[in-house]
Amino acid sequence: MNSLLSVRNLRVEIPVGAGLLKPVRGISLDLNKGETLCIVGESGCGKSLTSLALMGLLPKVARCSGDRLSFGGQDLLGLTERQMARLRGRAISMVFQEPMTSLNPAYTIGDQLIEGMIRHDGVSRAKARDRAIFLLEKVGITAAASRLSQFPHQLSGGLRQRVMIAMSLMCGPDLIIADEPTTALDVTIQAKILRMMKDLQAELGMAMVFITHDLGVVARIADRIAVMYAGIFVETGTARQIFDTPTHPYTKGLLSCLPVPGKTKLGARLGAVPGVVPALIGGVQGCGFASRCPLRQAACDIEPELSERGDGHSCRCVHDTPTLRKAEWATA
Amino acid sequence: MGDRMMAEPQDIALELSGVSKTYQISQGLFAASKPLRALDNISLQLRRGEVLGLVGESGCGKSTLAKVLLGLEKPTRGDVRIFDQPFGSHDRKWIARRIQPIFQDPYSSLNPRKSVREIITLPLRVHSVGKTSGWNDGVSRMLDLVGLPQRLIDANPSQMSGGQRQRVAIARALIMRPEVVICDEPTSALDVSVQSQILNLLMDLRDELGLTYLFISHNLAVVEHIASRVAVMYLGRVVEQGPAARIFETPKHPYAVALLDSILTPDPSMDVPDVDLDGNFPNPVDPPSGCTFHPRCASATSLCSRLRPEPVQQAPGFVTCHLHDPNQQKDMA
Numbered sequence: 001m002n003s004l005l006s007v008r009n010l011r012v013e014i015p016v017g018a019g020l021l022k023p024v025r026g027i028s029l030d031l032n033k034g035e036t037l038c039i040v041g042e043s044g045c046g047k048s049l050t051s052l053a054l055m056g057l058l059p060k061v062a063r064c065s066g067d068r069l070s071f072g073g074q075d076l077l078g079l080t081e082r083q084m085a086r087l088r089g090r091a092i093s094m095v096f097q098e099p100m101t102s103l104n105p106a107y108t109i110g111d112q113l114i115e116g117m118i119r120h121d122g123v124s125r126a127k128a129r130d131r132a133i134f135l136l137e138k139v140g141i142t143a144a145a146s147r148l149s150q151f152p153h154q155l156s157g158g159l160r161q162r163v164m165i166a167m168s169l170m171c172g173p174d175l176i177i178a179d180e181p182t183t184a185l186d187v188t189i190q191a192k193i194l195r196m197m198k199d200l201q202a203e204l205g206m207a208m209v210f211i212t213h214d215l216g217v218v219a220r221i222a223d224r225i226a227v228m229y230a231g232i233f234v235e236t237g238t239a240r241q242i243f244d245t246p247t248h249p250y251t252k253g254l255l256s257c258l259p260v261p262g263k264t265k266l267g268a269r270l271g272a273v274p275g276v277v278p279a280l281i282g283g284v285q286g287c288g289f290a291s292r293c294p295l296r297q298a299a300c301d302i303e304p305e306l307s308e309r310g311d312g313h314s315c316r317c318v319h320d321t322p323t324l325r326k327a328e329w330a331t332a
Numbered sequence: 333m334g335d336r337m338m339a340e341p342q343d344i345a346l347e348l349s350g351v352s353k354t355y356q357i358s359q360g361l362f363a364a365s366k367p368l369r370a371l372d373n374i375s376l377q378l379r380r381g382e383v384l385g386l387v388g389e390s391g392c393g394k395s396t397l398a399k400v401l402l403g404l405e406k407p408t409r410g411d412v413r414i415f416d417q418p419f420g421s422h423d424r425k426w427i428a429r430r431i432q433p434i435f436q437d438p439y440s441s442l443n444p445r446k447s448v449r450e451i452i453t454l455p456l457r458v459h460s461v462g463k464t465s466g467w468n469d470g471v472s473r474m475l476d477l478v479g480l481p482q483r484l485i486d487a488n489p490s491q492m493s494g495g496q497r498q499r500v501a502i503a504r505a506l507i508m509r510p511e512v513v514i515c516d517e518p519t520s521a522l523d524v525s526v527q528s529q530i531l532n533l534l535m536d537l538r539d540e541l542g543l544t545y546l547f548i549s550h551n552l553a554v555v556e557h558i559a560s561r562v563a564v565m566y567l568g569r570v571v572e573q574g575p576a577a578r579i580f581e582t583p584k585h586p587y588a589v590a591l592l593d594s595i596l597t598p599d600p601s602m603d604v605p606d607v608d609l610d611g612n613f614p615n616p617v618d619p620p621s622g623c624t625f626h627p628r629c630a631s632a633t634s635l636c637s638r639l640r641p642e643p644v645q646q647a648p649g650f651v652t653c654h655l656h657d658p659n660q661q662k663d664m665a
Binding site for chain 2: 029042043081156158159164174186187188189191192194195198213214215216217220221222240241242244253254255256257258259260261262264266267268271272273274276281290
């Protein structure tokens with residue numbers, strides 16, 4: 001299979017005062033053209049560093065290694081910074097969480113939109129401007145031409161995020177990496193932006209790595225899901241596999257925490273995942289989730305491999321857990 | 333409102349009648365300042381023992397309402413009554429013994445230089461409650477109540493996780509034995525696995541201590557889970573209010589409909605909703621004429637841009653929309 005993005009055993013290590021921090025401890029993924037992979041996990045699980053590693057945007061102190069990181073057949077790990085810069089913003093682009101901090105307040109949005117295209121594709125200003133207007137209209141911004149001369153502070157949060165998405169599309173990328181793109185937005189705006197991203201993706205055929213902690217968002221947009229915990233994927237599968245037949249105790253725990261409109265009863269107790277994430281300095285001994293897991297046993301002292309449960313549904317747990325019911329979490 | 337008939341005065345913890353709060357916003361050095369109506373003629377009751385959910389998008393006035401109820405802001409117009417007594421006849425301290433807040437971000441709402449013990453006893457110190465010797469007992473009882481281990485009594489917030497910090501904030505609110513707790517986005521800054529624990533704790537405490545909550549949140553799934561009644565705010569007004577079950581089942585106001593359509597339930601068989609909501613949140617300094625929601629409303633008529641709708645009773649509760657006003661319906665037809 002020829003996947004667009006293929007990652008094997010990607011690791012990120014950061015030397016800190018107390019030792020070697022290992023926030024990403026070997027993740028593997030394959031992403032096909034036009035597909036959406038959601039990486040879901042709680043704060044500190046390493047999902048944002050994973051996205052930065054894919055983009056080659058890690059801070060200088062961080063060390064990134066892996067057995068493979070290829071994009072469209074090209075090995076990204078071997079690229080120089082200059083070669084990577086040529087790829088970034090053109091074939092791979094990124095949408096960040098906070099549109100206010102990722103837009104430059106001193107330049108008009110028009111300047112910021114066309115900058116990348118002029119630099120990457122060497123087109124004229126007028127041509128880039130036309131493309132910018134075309135894309136602003138695509139992302140649902142009215143009076144697009146007049147917006148080009150506005151500064152970021154003159155736009156609302158929802159509009160800024162639309163501008164960021166338009167910007168990521170300027171050079172017609174094959175892959176978009178979106179890190180919590182709707183988390184800072186109101187719910188109605190979130191729904192509109194997600195709808196728009198999904199429609200654009202269907203129309204333009206790009207692949208998407210979507211990083212979020214919001215399981216509601218994940219359920220609605222993902223083709224495939226990777227549940228991340230303590231720097232590794234603990235469960236991967238299609239959206240239906242993860243939500244309908246979750247296998248890893250962490251995935252089950254997370255799902256039991258959510259109040260589901262129309263399903264959980266008013267005021268009924270929600271599930272919980274007690275405890276805290278392990279420190280990732282010097283790595284983790286055994287299963288990273290063991291300290292919070294209700295099914296912990298001696299075998300959990302050895303880190304389990306990600307093993308296939310059929311049909312591309314994989315889980316990293318020594319337990320064969322179809323019998324673990326959600327109810328067991330309610331009392332945890 | 334129609335609710336008044338259903339609740340006896342002694343059952344009402346807090347009551348707002350026609351409350352408005354206007355801020356003067358500077359438009360620049362030489363321009364005259366303009367009024368911003370953060371709260372516009374709000375009438376609302378908080379009944380003893382209930383959880384009233386207050387929902388709406390950023391900038392709709394939710395937090396200003398919380399500040400008014402905490403006595404941190406004085407309303408420009410209208411009355412606030414607490415346990416059937418006028419708010420204005422009491423000082424801040426009297427109010428603080430009955431109403432306490434829990435804020436959104438436990439990282440910024442706790443003083444990082446103080447220990448848990450100092451943070452939790454601060455309200456006692458401010459109000460000179462009881463003897464200093466009795467405070468330690470009080471603190472340990474509170475730690476038990478909110479599920480924190482006693483060993484954390486001398487810890488600093490910086491040594492604690494987000495969930496533990498929010499438990500400290502809850503303990504600080506409850507040590508005054510308030511009857512009403514204003515929860516302003518209490519779980520928004522927390523991870524899902526921690527959010528569920530805090531929600532469980534808030535529900536347990538309500539049962540145990542007979543608390544009344546005003547629960548402000550933009551997370552509608554959480555509000556549906558915890559609230560018995562819901563008020564939906566838009567641009568400083570309550571556009572719909574009623575029992576939670578009714579509002580989540582059959583919302584009437586077009587804005588409430590759009591808001592509920594936007595809830596993303598974790599169901600992979602469903603697509604991203606196509607929310608029927610035009611345009612952007614208007615500039616609150618320059619609100620639209622008539623019904624302030626009309627520029628975004630798919631069902632707006634010419635009447636909506638001319639005439640400001642008044643609350644129409646929808647027993648039990650109300651909706652502020654011409655479409656649901658039987659008198660205006662005739663005019664429109």
